[in-house]
Amino acid sequence: MVVDVRAIARAAPLVAPVTRRGKPLSVRMTSAGALGWITDQRGYRYGPEHPKGVPWPPIPASILAVWQAVVPDARPPESCLVNWYGPGARMGLHQDRDEADFAQPVVSISLGDDALFRIGNRDKGGSTQSLWLRSGDVVVMAGEARLRHHGVDRIVPGTSTLLDAPGRINLTLRVVT
Secondary structure, three states: OHHHHHHHHHHOOOEOOEOOOOOEOOOEEEEEOOOEEEEEOOEEEEEOEOOOOOEOOOOOHHHHHHHHHHOOOOOOOOEEEEEEEOOOOOEEEEOOOOOOOOOOOEEEEEEEOEEEEEEOOOOOOOOOEEEEEOOOOEEEEOHHHHHOOEEEEEEEOOOOOOOOOOOEEEEEEEOOO
């Protein structure tokens, strides 16, 4: 799967995204599939092309096999977001709300160093729970959990030897339309 992710990054290089307010995110990202996730000062959205104007590469069979194993009754994913978390990267609490059909699950695959994952409530605020995601872990957010706020508080460099350098790859598969 790591070999397949590297092929995605060669076809559609990782970018350093910015928020709507122009603030850089600490993760770098790219996508595979018919639609990729784009963020810039115009906002968050899905589009058919990498910011450099090339189509997103297809989602590799190794990644699709996980989707099919854990959510066999869901529609096929249209997007695979590839997030690279270097040792200091994190992702604040957020909801995955840019998709049209919230009845479809979101499937996340962790590769590389351990990450402290936090999940909260559908509405902002309130208590949260944290759990460690290790290389090979898969999280399915479906049903009531589909719209819960979630994020990554930190990465622990050196907890996996899967990747060539300290860090973590997170693959997030989803149906967009």
